[in-house]
Amino acid sequence: MPGAPVVKLRETAIAPVIDALKARWPERTSVAEAVRLHHANTLSWHRPQPPDAVFFAETTAEVQDVVKLCADHKVPLIAFGAGTSLEGHINAPHGGVCIDLSRMNAIVSVEAEDLTCTVQAGVTRKQLNDHLRDQGLFFPIDPGADASLGGMAATRASGTNAVRYGTMRENVVALTAVMPDGRVIRTARRARKSAAGYDLTRLLVGSEGTLGIITEVTLRLHGIPEVIAAAICPFSTIEDACNTAIMAMQTGLPLARVELLNELQIRACNIYSKLTLAETPTLFVEFHGSQNTVDEQVALFKAITADNNGGEFQWSTRPEERSKLWQARHDAAYSCLVLRPGAQVVATDVCVPISRLAECVTATKQDLADSGLFGPIVGHVGDGNFHVAVLFNRDDPDDVARMKAFTERLAMRAIAMDGTCTGEHGVGQGKMSYLDAEYGNALDFMRQIKRTFDPDNIMNPGKIFTL
Amino acid sequence: MPGAPVVKLRETAIAPVIDALKARWPERTSVAEAVRLHHANTLSWHRPQPPDAVFFAETTAEVQDVVKLCADHKVPLIAFGAGTSLEGHINAPHGGVCIDLSRMNAIVSVEAEDLTCTVQAGVTRKQLNDHLRDQGLFFPIDPGADASLGGMAATRASGTNAVRYGTMRENVVALTAVMPDGRVIRTARRARKSAAGYDLTRLLVGSEGTLGIITEVTLRLHGIPEVIAAAICPFSTIEDACNTAIMAMQTGLPLARVELLNELQIRACNIYSKLTLAETPTLFVEFHGSQNTVDEQVALFKAITADNNGGEFQWSTRPEERSKLWQARHDAAYSCLVLRPGAQVVATDVCVPISRLAECVTATKQDLADSGLFGPIVGHVGDGNFHVAVLFNRDDPDDVARMKAFTERLAMRAIAMDGTCTGEHGVGQGKMSYLDAEYGNALDFMRQIKRTFDPDNIMNPGKIFTL
Numbered sequence: 001m002p003g004a005p006v007v008k009l010r011e012t013a014i015a016p017v018i019d020a021l022k023a024r025w026p027e028r029t030s031v032a033e034a035v036r037l038h039h040a041n042t043l044s045w046h047r048p049q050p051p052d053a054v055f056f057a058e059t060t061a062e063v064q065d066v067v068k069l070c071a072d073h074k075v076p077l078i079a080f081g082a083g084t085s086l087e088g089h090i091n092a093p094h095g096g097v098c099i100d101l102s103r104m105n106a107i108v109s110v111e112a113e114d115l116t117c118t119v120q121a122g123v124t125r126k127q128l129n130d131h132l133r134d135q136g137l138f139f140p141i142d143p144g145a146d147a148s149l150g151g152m153a154a155t156r157a158s159g160t161n162a163v164r165y166g167t168m169r170e171n172v173v174a175l176t177a178v179m180p181d182g183r184v185i186r187t188a189r190r191a192r193k194s195a196a197g198y199d200l201t202r203l204l205v206g207s208e209g210t211l212g213i214i215t216e217v218t219l220r221l222h223g224i225p226e227v228i229a230a231a232i233c234p235f236s237t238i239e240d241a242c243n244t245a246i247m248a249m250q251t252g253l254p255l256a257r258v259e260l261l262n263e264l265q266i267r268a269c270n271i272y273s274k275l276t277l278a279e280t281p282t283l284f285v286e287f288h289g290s291q292n293t294v295d296e297q298v299a300l301f302k303a304i305t306a307d308n309n310g311g312e313f314q315w316s317t318r319p320e321e322r323s324k325l326w327q328a329r330h331d332a333a334y335s336c337l338v339l340r341p342g343a344q345v346v347a348t349d350v351c352v353p354i355s356r357l358a359e360c361v362t363a364t365k366q367d368l369a370d371s372g373l374f375g376p377i378v379g380h381v382g383d384g385n386f387h388v389a390v391l392f393n394r395d396d397p398d399d400v401a402r403m404k405a406f407t408e409r410l411a412m413r414a415i416a417m418d419g420t421c422t423g424e425h426g427v428g429q430g431k432m433s434y435l436d437a438e439y440g441n442a443l444d445f446m447r448q449i450k451r452t453f454d455p456d457n458i459m460n461p462g463k464i465f466t467l
Numbered sequence: 468m469p470g471a472p473v474v475k476l477r478e479t480a481i482a483p484v485i486d487a488l489k490a491r492w493p494e495r496t497s498v499a500e501a502v503r504l505h506h507a508n509t510l511s512w513h514r515p516q517p518p519d520a521v522f523f524a525e526t527t528a529e530v531q532d533v534v535k536l537c538a539d540h541k542v543p544l545i546a547f548g549a550g551t552s553l554e555g556h557i558n559a560p561h562g563g564v565c566i567d568l569s570r571m572n573a574i575v576s577v578e579a580e581d582l583t584c585t586v587q588a589g590v591t592r593k594q595l596n597d598h599l600r601d602q603g604l605f606f607p608i609d610p611g612a613d614a615s616l617g618g619m620a621a622t623r624a625s626g627t628n629a630v631r632y633g634t635m636r637e638n639v640v641a642l643t644a645v646m647p648d649g650r651v652i653r654t655a656r657r658a659r660k661s662a663a664g665y666d667l668t669r670l671l672v673g674s675e676g677t678l679g680i681i682t683e684v685t686l687r688l689h690g691i692p693e694v695i696a697a698a699i700c701p702f703s704t705i706e707d708a709c710n711t712a713i714m715a716m717q718t719g720l721p722l723a724r725v726e727l728l729n730e731l732q733i734r735a736c737n738i739y740s741k742l743t744l745a746e747t748p749t750l751f752v753e754f755h756g757s758q759n760t761v762d763e764q765v766a767l768f769k770a771i772t773a774d775n776n777g778g779e780f781q782w783s784t785r786p787e788e789r790s791k792l793w794q795a796r797h798d799a800a801y802s803c804l805v806l807r808p809g810a811q812v813v814a815t816d817v818c819v820p821i822s823r824l825a826e827c828v829t830a831t832k833q834d835l836a837d838s839g840l841f842g843p844i845v846g847h848v849g850d851g852n853f854h855v856a857v858l859f860n861r862d863d864p865d866d867v868a869r870m871k872a873f874t875e876r877l878a879m880r881a882i883a884m885d886g887t888c889t890g891e892h893g894v895g896q897g898k899m900s901y902l903d904a905e906y907g908n909a910l911d912f913m914r915q916i917k918r919t920f921d922p923d924n925i926m927n928p929g930k931i932f933t934l
Binding site for chain 1: 578579580581582583603622623624625629633634636637646650651652653654655656657658659660661662663664665666667669670672673674678689690692713716717718719721757759760763818819820821822850851852881882885886887888889890891892893894898901902905906907908909910911912913915916917918919920931932
C-alpha cells in the first residue's frame with residue numbers, strides 16, 4: 001500500500017549529486033544494488049523502493065553538506081537509522097539519497113545529575129542502556145526492536161512501558177537537526193521545561209524525516225528501579241482484562257507495563273515457546289519501585305484482578321522467574337507465523353481512549369473472522385494502543401485485498417472512537433489515507449508547515465501526506 | 468520593557484470592525500476605557516496597552532466569526548483568559564480587538580475512565596478541580612494564580628507540582644483553536660498517544676495566542692492521592708538544598724512538589740505571615756501516594772536531607788498541619804512587599820539544568836547585591852526553575868534601569884548554563900530580546916511557522932518575536 005507511485009528522478013538531477021558524493025566520500029557512498037535494497041528493506045510488508053544512492057554519514061557537518069548538495073539539485077533525502085520502521089518510512093518512492101546515520105553512534109554526554117544524555121542519532125536504545133547501566137540509569141522507551149534513537153524520535157516511538165514513562169514525545173529534551181535549507185538547528189536547551197517560544201522539539205518528534213534530519217538527540221533518563229516485579233493473569237473476557245487495566249490506572253497504580261495478549265496470541269506463544277498457558281485473554285504486567293512499594297502495587301493489582309473475575313494470578317520479582325512469566329509476551333512478535341507458516345505478517349497499530357478499548361478489540365476480532373482473516377492481538381492496554389498481526393499470503397491478490405480492507409476498517413474504527421490510526425508505528429506510506437478522517441482541517445496546517453520548511457519537498461517525500 | 472512601540476491602527480481599519488461587533492453583539496462589545504484598561508492590566512509590571520475594543524465571546528463559532536471579521540480588516544486579535552500572565556501577553560501594542568473568553572466557562576465533558584476532560588478555554592483551574600473533586604480526580608497543574616485553562620495552555624504554564632505531573636505540555640491531550648484564517652481545527656483526538664503526523668497540540672501549547680485562539684482544551688486528569696504529606700527542612704547553604712533535591716530526583720523519589728525559598732524569602736514570610744522560621748534556605752516538599760508509600764518517601768527524603776546537612780526536618784500528613792507547614796510557601800508571592808512597602812515587584816523566572824541550579828541562584832544573589840537591588844528567590848527546584856521577585860521603584864528611572872539590566876543578565880546567565888530565559892512565565896513582550904541567544908537559527912523556523920499561519924500578523928502581534 002505505498003502512498004505514492006515510484007517516480008524516478010531525472011538522471012540529470014541525481015547524477016551530479018552522486019558524482020559529487022563519490023568524489024568527496026568514495027568509501028562512504030554506495031550505489032550498489034544490494035546496499036540500496038538493504039536500505040529500503042524494513043520489518044514491514046511494504047514493497048521496497050530503494051534510493052538511488054546511500055551515503056554513510058559520520059558527522060552533523062557531513063549531513064549538512066549532503067543536504068545542501070541535494071537541496072541545490074532538488075534531490076530527495078531519506079534518513080535511515082536502524083531500518084526497523086513498519087510503515088514504509090524509509091522507502092524512496094521518488095528516488096534520491098539515503099543518509100545512513102548508523103555510524104553516528106557516539107554517546108556524546110551523560111549528565112547523571114540532570115538525568116539527561118545526548119547521543120548521536122545512530123545510537124540504538126540497547127547500546128545506550130548498556131552504556132548507562134553502571135550509573136544506575138536507563139532510557140525507558142522500548143519499541144521492541146533495537147531501533148536507533150534518532151529514528152525513534154523521528155517516528156515518535158513508544159512501546160510497552162510508555163504507560164509509565166511516556167513516549168518519545170515526553171522523553172526528548174532537545175534535538176539537533178539539519179533542516180531542508182541546510183541550516184543546523186538546536187531545538188531547545190537542556191532545562192527540564194521552558195515556556196520560551198514554539199515547541200520545535202515536539203514538532204520534529206514524529207515528523208518522520210519530512211521536516212529535517214535529526215542528527216543528535218538529548219534524552220531524559222530515569223533511575224533503574226530497585227525492584228522489578230512481573231505478573232500475569234488470565235481473564236475469561238477481553239472486557240474483564242481491559243476493565244482491570246482501567247481500574248488500575250484510575251487508582252493511580254504506576255504500572256510500568258500492562259500488556260494484553262488475546263487468546264489467539266497466547267495460542268501462538270504456546271506453540272512457538274512451548275508453553276502451557278490457558279488460551280484466554282491474559283494481562284502481562286510489570287511493576288517498578290522499592291520492595292515495599294512493589295509489594296503494595298502487586299497486592300493492589302491482585303485485588304483489582306479479583307474484582308474483575310481474573311484467574312490464577314502469578315508473579316515474581318526474581319529475574320529468571322520474571323523472564324519465564326513474560327516469555328510469551330517477549331516472543332509474541334516472532335510467534336505469529338506458527339499459526340500460518342509461510343504467511344506474510346502486517347503488524348498494524350491503532351490507539352483509542354482506554355474506555356473504548358474492549359469494544360474496539362472485540363469489534364476487530366469479529367471483523368477478522370468476518371473477513372476470513374486471522375491475526376493475534378497484542379495491546380499496550382494502559383495506553384489504549386493495540387496491534388493486530390494480520391497473517392496473509394502476499395502472492396494471493398484476494399488475500400492482499402482482504403488484508404488492506406481490514407486494516408483500513410481498523411484505522412477508521414479507531415478514529416470513529418476518538419482514537420488515532422496509529423499509536424506508535426507512525427504514518428509513513430501505510431497510513432497516509434487516514435489522516436484526513438483523523439484531522440480534518442488541521443491536516444492543512446501540517447501541510448503548511450511542511451511547505452514552508454521544505455518548499456521543494458526534498459525531505460522524505462511521499463510520506464505522511466501528499467502536498 | 469514592552470517589545471514593540473504602541474502603534475495604533477488607522478481608524479479606517481478598526482472602525483468598521485467595531486461597528487460590526489456592536490451591530491451584532493451590542494451587549495457584548497465594549498469600547499469603554501475602564502473595560503479596555505482592565506483587559507491590559509495584568510499581574511505584571513508591564514505598562515498596560517489597552518485594545519481598541521473588548522468582545523465577550525460565548526462560543527467557538529462566535530470566536531470564529533470575530534476572527535474572520537478581523538482577518539478581513541487585518542485587525543489584531545488578543546485572546547484574554549483570566550489576565551494573570553506576567554510578561555505583557557495580553558497587551559495590545561498595535562491596538563485591535565481583545566477576545567475575552569471568560570464566559571466560555573463550561574466543562575464540556577469528563578471521561579473518568581480515560582482520565583480526561585474537555586473544557587472551554589475560560590474555565591479556571593480551581594473551577595475544574597471543584598468540579599472534579601467528587602469523582603476523586605484532579606488536574607494537577609498549579610501556576611499559583613487561578614488562571615484559565617486556555618491561557619495556561621497558551622503560555623505552557625506549569626508551577627509547583629510540575630516536577631511530578633509535568634507541565635501543560637504533558638497534560639494537554641488536544642485543543643480546539645480558531646486559526647488566523649478563521650478555520651476551526653481540532654489538533655488531536657482523545658487517545659493517550661498518537662504517532663499520526665505533526666504534533667499541532669504541542670505547537671499551539673506555548674504559542675501565546677500568536678498562532679490561533681484556543682477555545683477548548685482536552686486535559687489529562689489524575690486520581691486524587693490517598694495521602695498527601697508536607698515537609699519542610701532548613702539548610703545552611705543553597706548548595707545543600709539543591710543537592711538534596713538532585714539526590715531525591717536521582718533516587719526516583721516521586722516528589723509531588725519541591726520548593727526552595729531563600730533566606731530573604733523566608734524573612735519576608737516570617738514578617739508577612741508572622742512565622743518564626745530560621746532565615747536560611749529552606750525546602751518545602753510534598754509527597755503523594757498511599758500511606759505506605761508516603762511513609763517510605765518521607766523516610767527516604769529525611770535520610771537524604773541528613774546526608775546533605777539538613778536541619779530540623781518537620782512533616783505532617785494532617786491537612787491543618789500541612790497547611791501550617793506550607794504557609795510560608797503559599798504566602799510567598801504576597802509577602803515580598805513587606806520588604807519594601809510601596810515598591811513594584813517584577814516576578815521574573817528562568818530555568819536551568821538542575822546541576823547548575825545552585826550556581827545560578829548563588830550568582831544571581833550576588834548580582835542582586837552588586838546591583839543594589841534586592842528580591843527574594845523561590846525555586847521549583849526539582850525542575851531547575853526559579854523566580855526572583857525584584858523589588859524596585861517604578862518612578863525612579865535609575866531603579867528601573869538597574870532592574871532591567873539585572874533581569875537581562877539573569878536571562879543570559881540561565882541561557883549560558885544551557886537553560887532557558889523562561890521556564891514557565893512565557894515570552895510575551897518581556898523576554899523577546901533573549902530568544903536569539905537561546906535559539907539561534909531555530910528561531911527563524913518559529914518565525915516561518917508564524918508567517919505561514921498568520922501572514923498578516925493579526926494574532927497577538929508584538930509578542931514572542933518581531934517578524
